[in-house]
Amino acid sequence: MPVKKFVVGNFDDEAVLFPAVKKVRRAGYKIHDVFTPFPIHGLDKELGLRDTSLHVAGFIYGITGTATAVGFITWALTLDWALNFGGKPYFSLPAWIPITFELTVLFASVGMVLTFCWLCQLAPFVKKDHFNPRSTDDTFVMALECTAKTNEQDAINFLNSVGAKDVSVQYRETGWWLGRYDKDNMKFEKRELAH
């Protein structure tokens, strides 16, 4: 993933952040993302993000789990190693429902967690650039991506006018790489020094 140029503004109040997002979008700036210490209801709509498809993925995983359970138990208990349990037929669906249910839930939940981590690029040793480390503590951080047409100074002035603090221009890696925050933070620091 490439290194890009951003204009970054910090907000310390969500009541300022919401109108700011609206104004910035109306002014035509491209918001790369907004980083907040906690989830904020309605911010996704304000940013114009579409609804997540995670639940569709969950449904597919669930169906896969159902099919796996029914398929495997059917094969095992009717074809491969048919056993007689208390005179019941080999194909005894009621007895299999609990396992089918469990496997559906297991596939759906584990699949959704992994998909969520994949979409958020979260994993052990996956490292990403931060615009402002305080976005995990008490600051709402808005990053505007600079395109070829963006005038930096205009963007900085605009962010200041909508209530941002400590507005800065930053060069950041948008992708992820493998590394450790306690050992390898060279890349992080280098970028700050380089520009």
Add this chain to the structure above:
Amino acid sequence: MASTRDTFQVPKRYNSLAIALMAIGIIAIIALYITTHGSGGTPAEKHQSDARFWASLLQNSVYFLLVCNAVIFFIAATTLAWGGWQMSFRRVSEAITVCVPVVGTICGVILLTILFSSNHIIYHWSDNNVVANDAALDWKSGFLNKGFFATWTVFTIVAWSLVGWKLRSLSRSTDAGKLTVEEGKRYMWTNTVWAAIYIVIFALTVMSSIPWFWLMSIDAHWYSTMYSWYTFASSFVAGIALITLFVIYLKNTGYLEFTTKEHLHDLGKFQFAFSIFWTYLWFAQLMLIWYANIPEETVYFKPRYFGAYSPIFWMVFMINFVAPILIYMSRDSKRNYATLTFMSMLILFGHWLDFYQMVFPGSVSPDHVPTILYDFGVGIGFVGVILFVTARALTKAPMIAKNHPLIKESLIHHT
């Protein structure tokens, strides 16, 4: 705010519809009485046709009473949990609970008539001669006897009605004026206490003894520990469906401006979740008996699973599980008026059908299904009563409890 939209005015068409439905119900009862009591026959046949008439009344009145009562439970549970989201349509739920004393009176009369009938239809344990020659019934007679049944039935219906009335009047007491913070705290406390009292009564009645008495004692030898929960799940889903239908009707006629898709979405989620809960109990009750395969337990499922009632039994499963899980799964369908209306009606019908297969095999005959159209007509009559009473109750108070401490939470509610 003091517009005409603030309180409900019953439209003429609504009124005539309610009266027409009640008329259909009365016609169905008369027709059923004539077909069951018209011709002669042997005493055994007469006994069975008498049972068929009263079983229809029993099934319908118990079902619709439990559905209306589940709405009180919805109010009490959300009040106890301080759930603010439902405040914007709470007056609608309250209006439905006015049906409890009305349908309760009808139901109580029917139950006691059956119980004290001279030919001991439906509740065959009410015959002392039968009990004396039956070890199992004799053993149960400490609980299952006429005195306890009658006392507990009357107590239950009166208690539901009274606490329902108390919860309504508490809600209406806020209409006079704005509450101070201190008054608001005290109000919340009183409300919570009364809701808790209702929950305790509910636990002792619907969650345990009432389904044993009214429904499970039809098959007096058979028992299931799941039965009361199962009945509760049925009636609760249907109760939420009933609230949804009234909310959608009132939205479409221009009332309830503060109730939005977000509230309906949550009602849809409740229907979805409790349909799955119902299925869980449906399956738990069936599976253990199927697995253990003990004759005195499987006898209950034989006419339902394989026999004459199996089309109804499996249709109930399709309507109450397969349809909700497939149709209600997506977010959009729970926010769509058309799907909500369709599914609510389907669920109300599905659980009515569920009660049908709970009552009829034991009380009439496990070998054949009686003409269900009569019973459906009687059910339509009860729907008419509910429509009529609820609309009258809605006109009595403003549509929104605007001074309730939690009202703002409902107005800004979103999912």
